Amino acid sequence: MRLCVSDAHQGLRSAIARVLGCRWQRCTVHFLRDMLGHCGRSQQPMIATAIRQIFAADNGAQARERLDEVVDRLAGPAPKVARLVEDAAEDLLGFYAFPRDHWPKLRSTNPLERVNKEIGRRSDVVGIYPNDQALIRLAGMLLVEQNDEWLVQRRYLSDHSIRQVLTIQTDTNDNVNTRHEGESGVIELNAG
Numbered sequence: 219m220r221l222c223v224s225d226a227h228q229g230l231r232s233a234i235a236r237v238l239g240c241r242w243q244r245c246t247v248h249f250l251r252d253m254l255g256h257c258g259r260s261q262q263p264m265i266a267t268a269i270r271q272i273f274a275a276d277n278g279a280q281a282r283e284r285l286d287e288v289v290d291r292l293a294g295p296a297p298k299v300a301r302l303v304e305d306a307a308e309d310l311l312g313f314y315a316f317p318r319d320h321w322p323k324l325r326s327t328n329p330l331e332r333v334n335k336e337i338g339r340r341s342d343v344v345g346i347y348p349n350d351q352a353l354i355r356l357a358g359m360l361l362v363e364q365n366d367e368w369l370v371q372r373r374y375l376s377d378h379s380i381r382q383v384l385t386i387q388t389d390t391n392d393n394v395n396t397r398h399e400g401e402s403g404v405i406e407l408n409a410g
Contacts, residue, residue: 244309278314
């Protein structure tokens with residue numbers, strides 16, 4: 219496991235740290251919505267634009283520079299938002315450590331929420347279930363269907379970009395490059 223993406227639900231964060239032991243990425247969409255709740259309606263367009271600039275950077279270093287600029291720019295008109303952005307910096311920029319192809323999938327839980335919404339939509343069609351196992355079977359089959367779609371039609375993450383993550387060149391103490399391979403280690407969780 220290399221990265222876990224979720225909203226900032228404290229129970230999820232604790233479980234991720236304790237059970238998965240990997241880096242945590244805060245969902246940027248949830249973060250932006252949260253920040254808009256800490257300012258007046260008239261400030262929301264300015265704050266949304268400023269925060270979105272952070273996530274449109276070309277690399278992690280540029281994103282950090284933009285984040286610092288946003289904090290400075292918001293310090294006057296929205297000091298609470300500026301402080302919250304600064305405090306969340308490490309949690310917001312983790313996705314930049316992965317290949318660019320992964321960024322749209324890793325920076326938010328939106329792809330997971332789309333799958334959850336489809337499960338909800340399809341289960342609403344049935345309406346009443348004879349028992350819990352029937353609902354679990356339906357949800358399981360929908361997830362299998364989604365997995366098959368990602369494998370055959372539209373890959374969630376391309377083979378090429380997965381290989382970039384799985385092949386890591388590290389400089390050991392002996393200054394010898396070693397190669398490590400493993401299974402994909404990205405999971406998204408959402409408390410909603």
